[in-house]
Amino acid sequence: MLACQWPDADVRAIMLTHPNNPTGLVTPPENLRSLAEHAARQGQTVIIDASFRGQVRDAQYDTYAVLDGAGADWIVLEDTGKLWPVHELKIGLLAWSEQCELPLQRAFSESMLGASPVVLQLVEALAGDWATGGYERARDLVEHNRTVVRETIATVGLALADPDSQISVARVELPDGGPDSSRLYQDLLAHGVHVLPCAPFYWADQASGLRFIRLSLARPTELVRIGAEGLARAYRDLTVPV
Structure with missing residues (x-):
């Protein structure tokens, strides 16, 4: 593009x-x-x-x-x-x-x-909130949560693949030789943490997508922190020999 x-x-x-x-x-x-x-x-x-x-x-x-x-x-x-x-x-x-x-x-x-009329009213109310400061609050929350993820995964040597991204998801890059996103996903799911392996985004080269995993940032900060800590813990446990 x-x-x-x-x-x-x-x-x-x-x-x-x-x-x-x-x-x-x-x-x-x-x-x-x-x-x-x-x-x-x-x-x-x-x-x-x-x-x-x-x-x-x-x-x-x-x-x-x-x-x-x-x-x-x-x-x-x-x-x-x-x-x-x-x-x-x-x-x-x-x-x-x-x-x-x-x-x-x-x-x-x-x-x-x-x-439905209920959904229309909900969207109208949310749009009204964004027009009176809600947009800035939402952006601040997403960026704060991005910082939480970045600092948490850095403790195990991981980093954001797109540090300048402004959308409400964070893509974490997984080094070659370590567990891929499919393996991490299975481990995290067993512990009640839901993330998204990135292979489906790379429809022409799904092997490349296995080196990335995606977290949602449009959530309460404490939930994002728990998810990031779970990701860091799973990566460390799968990387360090027993």
Whole structure:
């Protein structure tokens, strides 16, 4: 994405996550414009998962204006669940360009549950809170929890793979030769700590993803601390010979 190397016309759709999950990488507007112009020339559809956009101010430029300005055919997914982690009490949004001929309305209505009035009121209340200082409080919590994770895992020689990320997840890099994220996941799950191995994010090279594990930061600090301590303990116990 940052190198602006786009696929040839035999690729029908180009998908990206903005910001990226789990690295937090933001697609700059000039890169998105280059991609959209290329897609318009090649007859390709640009599909963007923007679920994490609300967490990062640098990602909150008008992507719709960029896509429309380039004349691209596009589909954008938004999701309040990444803004406020309240389990499945969320609203999923799907937007698409005027020239898009895919039966998206039918597909969306068949695969997505409609939001109940209770969920709508909850999201409205959370949005109102964010407009009156809640956004800054949420960002402070995420960054504080990122610091907690970074300092805790440093005690066993681990580090964050994306220290400058601003999204509400932290990717921990696991050195070669030690336990991979699948092994750590099994150990942590047995102790009631839920993390996410990163192999599924590396769909073209899942072995590379096994060297990373992901923790959620949008949680009470004490829970994040317990999770980070559990990760550090599991890594140490699996690394140090008995």
